[in-house]
Amino acid sequence: QVQLVESGGGLVQAGGSLRLSCAASGRTFGRYPMGWFRQAPGKERAFVAAISWGLGNFYYANSVKGRFTISRDNAKNTVYLQMNSLKPEDTAVYYCAARSRAVVATSSPADYDYWGQGTQVTVSS
Numbered sequence: 001q002v003q004l005v006e007s008g009g010g011l012v013q014a015g016g017s018l019r020l021s022c023a024a025s026g027r028t029f030g031r032y033p034m035g036w037f038r039q040a041p042g043k044e045r046a047f048v049a050a051i052s053w054g055l056g057n058f059y060y061a062n063s064v065k066g067r068f069t070i071s072r073d074n075a076k077n078t079v080y081l082q083m084n085s086l087k088p089e090d091t092a093v094y095y096c097a098a099r100s101r102a103v104v105a106t107s108s109p110a111d112y113d114y115w116g117q118g119t120q121v122t123v124s125s
Contacts (some may be wrong), residue, residue, distance in 0.1 A: 002026040002098050009094060009119030012086055017122070018082040022096030022116055024112045033105035034072060034079045035112055038092035038121075045095070049081060050105035052069040057116040059105055064090075 006019040015032040022034070035050035037070060049070040050059045079096055096110035099105065 002032070002100065004096050004114055004116035006094065006096050006116040006119040011124065013087060014088055014123055014125050016086050017082070017084045018086065020083065020094055020096075020119060020121075020122060022079040024041075024077045024098065026077070031103065032072075032082060033099040033103060035095060035097045035099070035107075036079075036081045036094060037109055038090075038094045039118075040092040043092075046092075047107035047109070048094070050107065051079065052105045053058045053103055057105065058089045059107060061107070063120050068093055083121070085099070086121075088123045088125045091121060091123050093120050106125060 001006045001024040005023045012018055031053045033052045036048040037045050038048050039045040046063050048064055049068055049071055065083045072079045095118045096116045098114040099111055100113045
């Protein structure tokens with residue numbers, strides 16, 4: 001069983017930055033691909049970024065490439081999402097997720113088994 005707790009959300013002006021953290025419990029965290037997803041009001045949950053275990057592979061949605069960076073610290077059981085040059089359209093609840101059944105990260109929410117409770121990010125214009 002893995003428990004995920006996000007933090008770091010808040011209100012920021014357009015052009016600003018936030019860093020989200022996702023703290024995970026569980027001794028095998030280091031082997032789980034991890035992803036960040038977001039859900040805006042009235043929209044489906046959408047892929048943002050993902051990282052495979054072993055730090056070798058990163059994946060980003062086109063809408064955040066060049067602005068967001070995903071990273072992980074396996075010693076701290078934590079995944080981060082550094083968000084720069086934020087835009088109003090980045091406003092959403094951000095969720096981290098863990099995939100326990102494979103070693104490769106994907107962009108599909110259905111592939112992830114464990115989810116955090118979400119943290120709100122609001123970007124004002």
